[in-house]
């Protein structure tokens with residue numbers, strides 16, 4: 001996008017060396033040529049007025065006008081009918097042409113990408129209200145640096161929310177506000193590494209690449225631990241010699257399995273015996289559809305569990321807001337790492353989230369979305385039952401993705417590729433497995449950002465690919 005500089009020379013960094021024998025006009029021309037060739041000034045950008053540039057650089061206006069005239073003659077600049085002088089389109093030919101923008105991704109009729117909530121339903125009006133209100137009401141003192149651990153009001157509100165909705169055992173001084181769960185996980189792993197942790201386990205299948213990279217960034221070794229239909233295998237965890245594990249107990253990502261009660265207890269027992277830490281990723285716990293919601297593990301063992309939460313699924317990923325509820329002994333270290341990382345999450349956004357929760361807007365939005373996702377889930381179940389009855393669907397208790405089990409012998413990648421040629425986005429389980437194995441062939445079907453109609457159309461378009469070939 002072309003930039004309209006306000007006309008002040010200080011907005012284009014140009015330096016003249018008055019000690020050199022090269023005349024100032026030649027230096028100025030040369031600086032402009034270099035700025036245009038290197039892309040510092042782009043096509044269509046307005047250059048400062050000759051008056052402003054002359055004043056800023058201590059030159060005569062005539063000299064700057066001569067310089068501009070020369071650059072126009074060379075094709076670097078253009079002036080049309082008395083309007084401002086701009087970088088000419090032809091100028092890029094004189095230097096490196098900027099690389100063309102990448103072609104937009106092809107439009108899909110239905111995209112079953114998981115992990116994305118319904119972006120069209122993001123509560124824009126409520127959020128706009130909350131940000132305006134936070135900005136209007138905040139006293140001047142709150143516009144300075146805040147507590148790196150987070151605004152006390154949001155920490156208080158979130159602790160109460162987590163106690164109420166997730167049966168968590170959290171108080172405000174245990175809560176650290178962060179920029180999404182991604183940052184939260186990085187902070188926790190770094191804080192644990194400072195306290196001597198060297199190995200962290202993660203669920204397999206799971207977000208393998210993300211876990212491995214975040215662990216490495218924190219100086220830790222990541223070890224995969226298998227997940228079966230009752231959740232993480234605690235015996236394998238025991239054997240992994242890890243001092244911490246990252247888990248999604250309420251709705252395993254991506255299998256959708258809910259951690260079985262006996263596994264929850266075995267896990268807590270493991271953590272207590274080993275003095276290990278359970279990092280609970282509670283990413284989509286707001287969206288449960290059965291009558292018997294599971295509380296957060298954190299509530300059962302607050303001294304052993306660090307719970308991570310996010311608004312990425314409940315409101316929108318763009319907000320980059322999340323929280324960590326940690327055992328008291330870790331809270332100060334976490335706040336220290338957060339302080340070093342970014343000095344704290346933007347304060348007005350924190351106040352806006354506090355307002356959203358306090359005024360009931362957050363709960364109201366969740367109620368609406370829970371009903372919508374439940375309807376989409378039902379549409380997916382019915383569409384598959386109608387078009388591809390041999391496909392088994394699991395992981396439907398919560399969230400907005402499920403796993404479709406393809407018949408043995410089906411090549412997961414072939415199905416994905418053929419579906420894409422029919423404008424349907426599918427994603428395989430193999431990318432979530434630490435060994436990338438395509439067996440058994442499974443699809444992770446996200447329906448958070450896929451409308452009911454798109455789900456129906458999409459499944460109808462690929463029904464023959466999903467059906468058993470036997």
Ligand SMILES: Cc1ncc(COP(=O)(O)O)c(C=O)c1O
Nearest residue numbers: 115180181182253283310312322
């Ligand atoms: C399981 C899981 N946890 C955490 C996250 C990241 O959340 P955030 O956007 O808060 O960083 C995602 C994002 O898709 C996810 O799928």
